[in-house]
Amino acid sequence: MPIANPVTRFLSKVDNKGWDHTVCWPWLGAGKGNGYGHLTHNGKNVLAHRRSYELFVGPVPEGMDVCHTCDNRCCVNPDHLFVGTRTENMADARAKGRLSGGHRKHLKEHAVQEIRRRLAGGVDPRRIAHDTGVNYHTIQNIKRGAAYVGIGQ
DSSP: OOOOOHHHHHHTTBOOGGGOTTSOOBBOSOBOSSSOBEEEETTEEEEHHHHHHHHHTOOOOTTOEEEESSOOTTBOOGGGEEEEOHHHHHHHHHHTTOSSOSOOOSSOHHHHHHHHHHHHTTOOHHHHHHHHTOOHHHHHHHHTTSSSTTSOO
C-alpha cells in the first residue's frame, strides 16, 4: 500500500476554511488537552503547528519555538506561524495578555481552545459537555460566540 503524501495526510486533519489564508485553520486531529494539536511524525509526537511550519515554510532552527500571530493554539495556518526564541514567545504572550493576571474566567484558555477544536471537528456539544465536565449551556454559548469571546480564537 503506498504511503500518502505527507502534505495530503497532514491537510486531511485540517479545517483549512477553503484555503483562506487570513483565517485560522483549526487542527482536527488529536489534541494534547491544552489546546495544541499533535501528531506522530517519524515515530515521535510533534505539535501540529510545528509540523505545519516544517511542511509549508521550512525547517525550525534548533531550540526555537513556533509561535502564533493569531494566539490560537489549535491553528496550523502557516501564514499565522513564525519562529521565535522561548523568551520572545513569552514576551509576545505577556504583551497580548495571555499570561497570568487580568480577568479570570472559570475555564482556562486551553480548555476553551479544546472545546472549539472539538466543535470545529463536528463533535456534538452534549458529547463535549460529557467528556469535559463543562456545562452543556456553556458549550452552546462558546459555539454561538456568546461566551469566552476572544479566548482561544
